Amino acid sequence: MSADTPLNDQLLDPLLPPRPVAPYYDPSQDAWVISRHADVLAALREPRLRLTNEPKEVSDTGMQSRLRSETLAALSTARLAEWQVQIEPLAYTLVDRLPGGHPIDILREFARPWSLATAVIVTGADTSRAERLASLARQVSLATADPADSSLQFAAAEANTELKQMLRDSTIPRSGAVFVALSQTLPCFLANAWLALLRHPEELARLRAEPDLMPQAMEELLRYAGLTRKISRYSGATLKLREITIAEGARVILLLASANRDPEQFPDPDRLDLTRRAAGPLAFGTGPHACVGASLIRMAASVATRVVVERFLESPTIAPVEWCGGSVFRWAASLYVLLRTQN
Numbered sequence: 001m002s003a004d005t006p007l008n009d010q011l012l013d014p015l016l017p018p019r020p021v022a023p024y025y026d027p028s029q030d031a032w033v034i035s036r037h038a039d040v041l042a043a044l045r046e047p048r049l050r051l052t053n054e055p056k057e058v059s060d061t062g063m064q065s066r067l068r069s070e071t072l073a074a075l076s077t078a079r080l081a082e083w084q085v086q087i088e089p090l091a092y093t094l095v096d097r098l099p100g101g102h103p104i105d106i107l108r109e110f111a112r113p114w115s116l117a118t119a120v121i122v123t124g125a126d127t128s129r130a131e132r133l134a135s136l137a138r139q140v141s142l143a144t145a146d147p148a149d150s151s152l153q154f155a156a157a158e159a160n161t162e163l164k165q166m167l168r169d170s171t172i173p174r175s176g177a178v179f180v181a182l183s184q185t186l187p188c189f190l191a192n193a194w195l196a197l198l199r200h201p202e203e204l205a206r207l208r209a210e211p212d213l214m215p216q217a218m219e220e221l222l223r224y225a226g227l228t229r230k231i232s233r234y235s236g237a238t239l240k241l242r243e244i245t246i247a248e249g250a251r252v253i254l255l256l257a258s259a260n261r262d263p264e265q266f267p268d269p270d271r272l273d274l275t276r277r278a279a280g281p282l283a284f285g286t287g288p289h290a291c292v293g294a295s296l297i298r299m300a301a302s303v304a305t306r307v308v309v310e311r312f313l314e315s316p317t318i319a320p321v322e323w324c325g326g327s328v329f330r331w332a333a334s335l336y337v338l339l340r341t342q343n
């Protein structure tokens with residue numbers, strides 16, 4: 001089964017991550033599994049837990065931190081403001097073209113085309129090549145979502161090479177990765193965030209009534225519906241991580257989505273509360289490898305969510321949700337809503 005084939009098992013609901021438990025070694029994965037917030041935080045801050053199990057000299061940390069700084073500089077607050085001025089009116093234009101009167105799949109009709117347009121604007125890609133770029137980005141993204149499906153990995157490597165080649169004139173560092181994240185990862189996150197809102201009509205109504213709540217609401221949506229279920233690390237030395245000892249070379253799986261539902265960190269963690277002022281959500285990781293695109297995603301996701309909250313209502317005929325993706329990312333395949341009549 002490929003990662004974009006809808007999966008119909010409710011047990012796979014990404015908004016119901018596994019409960020956080022004490023760290024344990026899972027022989028079936030040959031890895032430590034870490035899910036409590038305090039343990040995941042300690043792991044993310046531990047420099048000897050590395051992104052790959054390649055020898056130290058191969059994983060060049062100097063180059064990695066230079067690229068990080070360059071990317072962060074390219075995504076400055078001033079640039080974000082410039083992009084927001086372009087993508088906000090575009091969102092309203094797209095929605096204004098949609099037909100009223102019957103349920104609309106807002107992922108297919110709005111989130112995906114708007115996210116693709118956003119990726120084109122941010123990377124400065126050639127608009128006439130947007131569809132080809134989107135198709136390549138989709139292959140890369142599906143392989144990331146479901147690393148266990150080896151058939152996706154080969155196609156993704158080829159797609160990635162072509163994507164980088166097509167975007168070689170972009171002024172944005174790592175433009176291929178940026179294009180994938182904006183055109184693919186962003187709409188998948190929006191799918192889960194909006195599903196969370198549709199499942200909590202009282203919170204949706206609150207955000208509609210109090211649009212200034214958006215920055216706080218977005219943090220809560222990232223905590224509750226953040227897309228990345230897990231990330232991996234490899235131990236560069238035998239080390240103690242709180243209660244456990246991890247041998248050199250061991251693999252460590254960090255369940256970010258579970259950590260974001262840890263009652264020790266977030267009281268009543270399974271409740272979506274858009275007024276929550278929670279410290280420490282881990283949707284973008286933290287520490288030396290924290291996501292450099294976090295501010296861009298916060299801005300873009302807030303723009304799109306504001307439009308959806310203003311212009312759409314939950315449809316009384318929501319079909320059962322189907323899931324796409326795999327063990328790393330999983331998202332709602334479609335979301336049907338109704339356009340609100342303007343007053």
Ligand code: HEM
Pocket residue numbers: 051064068071174177178181182185186189227228231232282283284285286288289290291292293294296297
């Ligand atoms: C909804 C969209 C996104 C999600 C859910 C997401 C999530 C994450 C997470 C969880 C990490 C930490 C990985 C780890 O510690 O192993 C990460 C790292 C990273 N993200 Fe994102 N990200 C998103 C969008 C973006 C965008 C738009 C960019 C573009 C600049 C980006 C660039 C990066 C980079 C370069 C890293 C690695 C940083 C490093 O290793 O130093 N991400 N992302």
